[in-house]
Amino acid sequence: MNLLKDIWDIFVIEVRRVLHDKGVILIFFIATLIYPLIFGAIYKNELVRDLKVAVVDESRGEASRRFIHKLDATPEMRVDYHCCNMAEAKHLMQQRRIHGIVLFPRDYDSRLAQKETARVCLFCDMSSFLYYRSVLSATSAVLLDEMQEIQVERYGLAGITGESADELIQPIPFDDVKLYSPAGGFSSFLIPALLVLVVHQTLFLGIGILFGTTREDRRTLRVIPPHLRREGRTRVVAGRALAYLALYLPVVAVDLVLMPRLFGLPHIGRLGDLCLFLLPFMLATVFFCMTVCSFVRERDTGIVTCIFFSVVLLFLSGAIWPQCNMPAFWRLFSYLFPSTHGIQGFIRIGTMGATLDQVGFEYGMLWLQAVLYFVTCCLCLRAGKWFRIGAA
Amino acid sequence: MSEEPKSIFAQALKREIKRLLYQGQARYLLLTSLGIVFCYVFFLTLMAEGQPERLPIAIVDRDGSYLSRRLCHEINAMQGVQVVAVYNSHASARKAMQRQEIYAFLEIPKGTYNDVLSFTRPHLALYSNNAYLLSGALSYRSLATISKLASGAVQREVLRKKGYDENRIMGLIQPIELDTHLISNPTANYQPYVLTTMLPGMLGLSVLLLTVYMIGKERKDGTLRQWLGHNALPALLGKLAPYTLWFATLGVLGNIVLFGRSEEVAFLCGFELHGSFVLVALFTLLLVTAMQATGVFLAGIIPDAHLSTCFAAIYGTLAFTMSGFSYPVDNMPGALQALAQIFPLRHYYMAVSRITLFGCGLSMCWVQVCALLLFLLTGLVGTWRLTDSKTTYQQQ
Known part of the structure; x- marks a missing residue:
């Protein structure tokens, strides 16, 4: 039982090494807890509410006033300023006191009275996607409501009333069902992706620091038992990976299973499927990090590289920008990282309730990565002798 | 005998250039710059469509x-x-x-x-x-x-x-029609939303990390005293000056890529810029210096080089969220709204979105100029702490 004994030895050495490094403890156990909590607090309010807007009512009639009241009553918007002219409203916009301007032209009421099409102008602040989305959706909702009222009135004058008027106003009504996150909140959308990224990146950081420190201290071989220095690199890799996996088990349980429940994010997936999915994800991530970190020569370079790529990985994952609209090159590039498949799979199983076979591609890719990166990891350790890479 | 601050500055500058040219320090600068260029290429090609189609x-x-x-x-x-x-x-x-x-x-x-x-x-x-x-x-x-x-x-x-x-x-x-004007972004292009703040943010992040790293390295190598000498401030400025110049140039080049317009040159994006380009460039310079000052502050108050890098990393990544370009700051809980002010990127975003989208001049964003200049004061605190730790070194 030499094999198991060797793996066990390495395992113990590695766990001890992690627990003796303040920096790694900070990253592995504190950062993984703090980051999700901070993000949870930041996005706590989910939706944009009571966005300040200004109205410029040049028409000053009954219809425009009613429209403004309705605007003010929407959850998204709050009419904070009634301006005399566009110049005044524009000035407020430049000061960023408001995020939208609704203009009723001089002929708004008179056109409505003449049974013609009246015009409402909406000016959106484009400095953030959410401003634009909220202002536009609130105004459109009020517009639809107001239109229906006017239509009922006009059809009534034309002699079409009651049920037949309704039939004419909306001959093909449609129901819209927003699946998986009915309110369309920001945290339900972004936090699942961030949680996976936090697990991926902290693991990378921690391993990077461990490997970098060993190299910096020029203890390259000292942390490996003497009889394993020539042969049995696979055992070294296996033992270390097991150590990281064991240490990360509680972290994953808290971050990926508990946190979504704590924040009240959608979590309709089956726990069994999720766990089965997370297994190859963790394996692939650990081996990926160990492979890449073999090239880290200094403790701090690892940190810098890792931090730098966090944002890039988030965009590569397809959680923000759809995967099908990425240029082919970046899409293939994104397949190299376990975080891409991890984020996709986690969102689909956790938020959308997909089963394991529905994330088959991601699942397969993660197993493939796990095997591939295990091999590269062993190769790096072996090559370390000649190329002065392959930490520890 | 205290020397002229000018000559101390010149000495530190000369020393840093020597370190860059002959002692392999340039590789960090080069790698960081490559990282920034990678980000520009990556984000601009990733979202080339502007708005997802089909x-x-x-x-x-x-x-x-x-x-x-x-x-x-x-x-x-x-x-x-x-x-x-x-x-x-x-x-x-x-x-x-x-x-x-x-x-x-x-x-x-x-x-x-x-x-x-x-x-x-x-x-x-x-x-x-x-x-x-x-x-x-x-x-x-x-x-x-x-x-x-x-x-x-x-x-x-x-x-x-x-x-x-x-x-x-x-x-x-259709009794009423809605005439929607999307100010300065008529096609609802996703790129200007994200990139005009995120790419300078990446630049700022790298400046921060590099500054903390550089000072940490001096500390680790035990050359802190040799570098700072008797008058720390000019010595510090001398060391940072080449980086300020380099990254500000990179930032302005980035601005040209984002806002430049030309029929012939394919890589210019031509995002709407209603205000003056000089003002945007000025804010980029201010962002770079503010991030350097923050870096000095972090490296100064946290004597452990590893720990200060960790903190810089955590602080630096939070800046993207707290700047408010993706999720509005006024929608966050009150305490976090206040916290957002300690990120230079937040002030940069507030100013530059005004300049680009609404064509504001300096009169509308002088508050942000002041805010970014205030960050320089944190750099002074950092310098003071650095000299403090220098004396402890002396005692040892």
């Missing part, structure tokens, strides 16, 4: 009529979406959604066409995937537009047959 959607056609086929064609004619599949049942469409093959689907129930003809109001159902905010919202919008247009088309047909003239029909179908 998002895959499906139709659950249980009617199989002329109308449902026509709807399918109409949907395919839209720029935002394309029909990739037609299913017979709701369940198979939902499963396709979970497999991420489609972002939305339109369900046309049995007998829809008959109902339309007999005026008994068939109900269409529109399902969209809200787990993906951008693609879900966009595909929903396209399908909702089609459904509304379908209603309008039926109304128009009926009213024509009743003998109304076109003017009156328009007044009946």
Whole structure:
């Protein structure tokens, strides 16, 4: 039982090494807890509410006033300023006191009275996607409501009333069902992706620091038992990976299973499927990090590289920008990282309730990565002798 | 005997240039710069479309009529979406959604066409995937537009047959029209939203990390005293000056890529810039110096080089979220709104979005100039702490 004994030895050495490094403890156990909590607090309010807007009512009639009241009553918007002219409203916009301007032209009421099409102008602040989305959706909702009222009135004058008027106003009504996150909140959308990224990146950081420190201290071989220095690199890799996996088990349980429940994010997936999915994800991530970190020569370079790529990985994952609209090159590039498949799979199983076979591609890719990166990891350790890479 | 601050500055500058040229320090500068260039290339090519187009959607056609086929064609004619599949049942469409093959689907129930003809109001159902905010919202919008247009088309047909003239029909179908003006981004291009703040943010992050790293290295190598000498401030400025110059140049080049316009040069994006380019460049310079000062502060107050890098990393990544370009700061809990002010990127975003979108001049964003200048004071605190730790070194 030499094999198991060797793996066990390495395992113990590695766990001890992690627990003796303040920096790694900070990253592995504190950062993984703090980051999700901070993000949870930041996005706590989910939706944009009571966005300040200004109205410029040049028409000053009954219809425009009613429209403004309705605007003010929407959850998204709050009419904070009634301006005399566009110049005044524009000035407020430049000061960023408001995020939208609704203009009723001089002929708004008179056109409505003449049974013609009246015009409402909406000016959106484009400095953030959410401003634009909220202002536009609130105004459109009020517009639809107001239109229906006017239509009922006009059809009534034309002699079409009651049920037949309704039939004419909306001959093909449609129901819209927003699946998986009915309110369309920001945290339900972004936090699942961030949680996976936090697990991926902290693991990378921690391993990077461990490997970098060993190299910096020029203890390259000292942390490996003497009889394993020539042969049995696979055992070294296996033992270390097991150590990281064991240490990360509680972290994953808290971050990926508990946190979504704590924040009240959608979590309709089956726990069994999720766990089965997370297994190859963790394996692939650990081996990926160990492979890449073999090239880290200094403790701090690892940190810098890792931090730098966090944002890039988030965009590569397809959680923000759809995967099908990425240029082919970046899409293939994104397949190299376990975080891409991890984020996709986690969102689909956790938020959308997909089963394991529905994330088959991601699942397969993660197993493939796990095997591939295990091999590269062993190769790096072996090559370390000649190329002065392959930490520890 | 204290030397002239000027000569100390010159000495430190000379020393740093020597370190860069002969002692291999340049590789960190080079790698960081490559990282920044990579980010520009990556983000600009990743979202080259501006707004996601031809998002895959499906139709659950249980009617199989002329109308449902026509709807399918109409949907395919839209720029935002394309029909990739037609299913017979709701369940198979939902499963396709979970497999991420489609972002939305339109369900046309049995007998829809008959109902339309007999005026008994068939109900269409529109399902969209809200787990993906951008693609879900966009595909929903396209399908909702089609459904509304379908209603309008039926109304128009009926009213024509009743003998109304076109003017009156328009007044009946659409009593009010919405004229939407998207200020300075008429196509709702996703790139200017994200990139005008995020790319300078990446620049700022690298400046911060590099500064902390450089000072940490001096500390680790035990050259702190040799470098800072008797008068720390000019020595510090001398060391940082080449980096300020280098990164400010990179930042301004980045600005040119973002806002430059030219028919011949393909890599210029030409995002709307209503204000003055010089002002944007000034803010980029201010951002670089503010990040350097913050770096000095962090390296100064946290004597452990590893720990200060860790802190800089955590602080630096939070800046993207706290700047408020993706999720508005005024929507965050109160304490976090206050906290947002300690990130230079927040002030940069507030100023630059004003300059680019609304054409504001310096008179409208002097507050942000002051705020960014205030960060320089933190650098002074950092310098003071550095000299303090220097004396402890001396004692040792």
